Amino acid sequence: MTARSALRRYMLVSFLTWLPVGLMGATLVLLMTSRGLSLAEVGLAVTVYSIVTATLELPTGGLADVLGRRVVLAVSAAFTVAALALLAVSTTFWMFLVSGVLKGVARALSSGPATSWYVDTLHGIEGREADLKPGLARGGAMESVALCVGVLAGGGLPLLVPAQVIFPLAAPPLVGAVAAAVLLVVVVFAMPEPAHDRRSLASVLREVPATVGSGVRLAAGVPVLRRLMAAAAASGVILCSIELLTPGRLAELAGTAERGSLAYAVVAALGFAGSAAGSALAPRAARLAGSSARGAIAGTVLAALSVGSLAATAGLSGPAGLVSAGLAYVTLFVGLSVAGLLCLEMTHNAVSAAERTTVTSTGSLSLQAGGVAANLTLGSLAGQSGAAVAWAGAALVALASALLFVRMPAPPTGSSRSPARQARAHSG
Incomplete structure (x- = not known):
């Protein structure tokens, strides 16, 4: 793999990681309230998401350092698919709460592995003295582009979806789930990683702390x-x-x-x-x-x-x-x-x-x-x-x-x- 190829893959993964977030962000609160949740319940669901994310930040970061970046990113994408699919069909507070937990797990798992994969790959190609700024800048730019595109598309999509086919406010998270599924495929097939020693799950979990x-x-x-x-x-x-x-x-x-x-x-x-x-x-x-x-x-x-x-x-x-x-x-x-x-x-x-x-x-x-x-x-x-x-x-x-x-x-x-x-x- 060349440095240019690694950069292209990093940019694509950065874009696909944040596109679902942008898609669901514009209508998230409206979807919850339209399904009968009070503002207090909406706030509680969002708070649970934040607590789960914060609680798992360090353990999942350690898991990525032990298991490898690609595995953790793939699991994160799978959790995102499940979270957004559930979000689209949720009708009760508890369903939204479970969706928030799944989103929190996905967010914690996605925090850091893609950037670490790119840095490690570039160091392997060009050495420890490689200039990280240009690649990290492009990756960060792609994250912002994904959020920009996602929030605009997510905000306009309910106006374009026939209400007879699907509840309009459920369309953005469904499209976000599809984008997360594409991310899963890209991570599995386009992010090669040096082989890790085969270890049991118990030994891996012992190493994480x-x-x-x-x-x-x-x-x-x-x-x-x-x-x-x-x-x-x-x-x-x-x-x-x-x-x-x-x-x-x-x-x-x-x-x-x-x-x-x-x-x-x-x-x-x-x-x-x-x-x-x-x-x-x-x-x-x-x-x-x-x-x-x-x-x-x-x-x-x-x-x-x-x-x-x-x-x-x-x-x-x-x-x-x-x-x-x-x-x-x-x-x-x-x-x-x-x-x-x-x-x-x-x-x-x-x-x-x-x-x-x-x-x-x-x-x-x-x-x-x-x-x-x-x-x-x-x-x-x-x-x-x-x-x-x-x-x-x-x-x-x-x-x-x-x-x-x-x-x-x-x-x-x-x-x-x-x-x-x-x-x-x-x-x-």
Whole structure:
């Protein structure tokens, strides 16, 4: 396999992994409420999904490091097919709850293996000094393109499906299940992986806790990884502030919930396009800034200014408010994607293949932890003092997180000391 072939496959898998998420995202809440769920039940179903994902992040990352990337990605795709097929036919709260559990398992399983597969493959072809930024940037861009295409298609599909044939709001998750089935085929047949030693399931499961423990110790023990985990948590705060407060703000500006829903779908699609642009621009940003760490500072500051502009323009109404909110949303995702892509590169450069997926899962868990903290604080803050104050708080968190990249420690290097040994050395 050539580097170009590996990149093409990585981009395709990245696109297919996130296309089902985009397809179901635009109509998920409407589907649940139209089938009789209250908003409280919808919130509980979504919370269960988040809890399952967070709980399984590290174990599934360790499983990918032990079993291999392809196996775990294939299982993730299978869970996605089952989850979205069940979602399309769900009529009760418990069916939606089970669908949420299956989606959470699928999401946790898909967190990291595709990127780890690409990095390991490229290292095998070009060596450890291979430049990861261009490939990771294209993979990140394809994820954003998939979300953009998916949310637009998912939002428009119910208008095109005859109600006599299928319940219109069930069409997007059904199409998402088909896309996940295609992903399953691609992973099985187009992602070759070096053979692993044949081991029993019991022996594999015994290795997972040790792998997880090693990855966590590595993330906590290496200075550069500690900072990257903290930056991921700050990103979780920023993203939560957007997902929590933007829909209500747009509904207020548009005049009705229905128009606000359409406005949010359009703005979200533009945001995903901005995310794709940010991923594509990340290598250039690092080059112009002089290093990946300085490029991450630029992206983080841009994100902070964008959230700040949401706070500053919260008093605007009508078209001016819609345009300013949309521009801030798009610019925010450009900045977050630049910083996120460069953080991903720095993370992969600081670990070995043995802990790669576990450490990236630790980063994903840190991001979700930041989101949980924001959910517990920003929602009540917005309720008491308004969205502008909550956004201002998120902007300050983002601005403070830019300091994490100043004088960024170098990643562990040297053939005599592995990253795991470096972690033990740093931890005393």
